[in-house]
Amino acid sequence: MRIFLIGFMGSGKSTIGHHLARQLGWDFVDTDNIIAVQTGLSIPEIFTRHGETWFREKEREILLSLLSKDNIVIATGGGMPCFADNMEMMNRAGITVYLRLPPEIIIERLRHGHIDRPLVRNKNPEELKKFVEETLKKREVYYNKAKITIDSRNQSVESATRLIKDALDVLFSDNAGF
Ligand code: S3P
Numbered sequence: 001m002r003i004f005l006i007g008f009m010g011s012g013k014s015t016i017g018h019h020l021a022r023q024l025g026w027d028f029v030d031t032d033n034i035i036a037v038q039t040g041l042s043i044p045e046i047f048t049r050h051g052e053t054w055f056r057e058k059e060r061e062i063l064l065s066l067l068s069k070d071n072i073v074i075a076t077g078g079g080m081p082c083f084a085d086n087m088e089m090m091n092r093a094g095i096t097v098y099l100r101l102p103p104e105i106i107i108e109r110l111r112h113g114h115i116d117r118p119l120v121r122n123k124n125p126e127e128l129k130k131f132v133e134e135t136l137k138k139r140e141v142y143y144n145k146a147k148i149t150i151d152s153r154n155q156s157v158e159s160a161t162r163l164i165k166d167a168l169d170v171l172f173s174d175n176a177g178f
Contacts, residue, residue: 002072002094003168006087006143008136009078009117010109011099012152012160017075019161030075034062047118056083067093079119081142091145095171097164098146101153107132147171 003020005013014030021028032043035058039046046055059080066074067089074094081087081096090096101109107129110120120128143149148167152160 002066002069002074003164004090004094004096005073005075005099006081006090006096006146007078007099007152008101008106008132008139008143009120010106011078011101012157013075013078013099015157016099016152016160016164017073019157020164021073023161023165024071024073026071026073027069028073028075029066031059031062031066031080032075032077035059038062043116044118044121060084060086063089079139081145082139087142087145091147095148095168096146097167098143098149099152099160100143100149103129103133103136105153106136 003017003026005017005020007013017030018028020026035046035055036042039058041049043055046058056079059077060083063076063080063086066072076090081090087096110117110128110132111125115121120131123131148164148171150160150163150167152163155163
């Protein structure tokens with residue numbers, strides 16, 4: 001079985017995913033990381049040299065290559081579920097967990113950590129706010145297809161991980177989705 005963490009940039013997928021994997025004794029991967037290692041380029045460099053469409057194709061390729069891996073927690077890039085049929089593929093192949101945060105918290109987080117994120121890095125505060133609000137609205141259509149949704153506002157990494165594990169227990173005991 002595999003777990004896919006999805007959600008907007010800055011929602012804590014990598015940090016929480018790492019922690020969750022350690023607790024489960026599973027492997028952890030981050031799709032952005034895999035792409036960066038495979039190409040030898042940073043994510044901003046990939047966007048500059050090859051463009052977003054190329055990145056989305058690469059992202060999908062990575063996703064396909066992960067579908068056969070077992071006992072693995074996968075932190076996905078914020079856009080991954082929203083392209084092609086990636087969300088359906090993840091839902092067929094494992095448990096999708098949406099780490100939900102309200103736009104104001106995402107904006108606050110991205111204000112401080114936007115350097116590595118080409119889609120937001122040149123935006124001033126007003127542009128960032130507009131981008132997050134509009135993009136989140138569009139993307140939630142996909143994110144809301146997740147099997148588990150965690151409201152990660154005000155949650156530490158430990159408590160968010162606990163919420164995911166509790167939700168997984170319920171899912172496994174109901175035998176739903178398997
Ligand atoms: C993106 C999110 C990023 C990365 C790329 C595009 C997006 O990943 O894949 O910059 O479209 O939301 P994180 O969500 O890990 O920041």
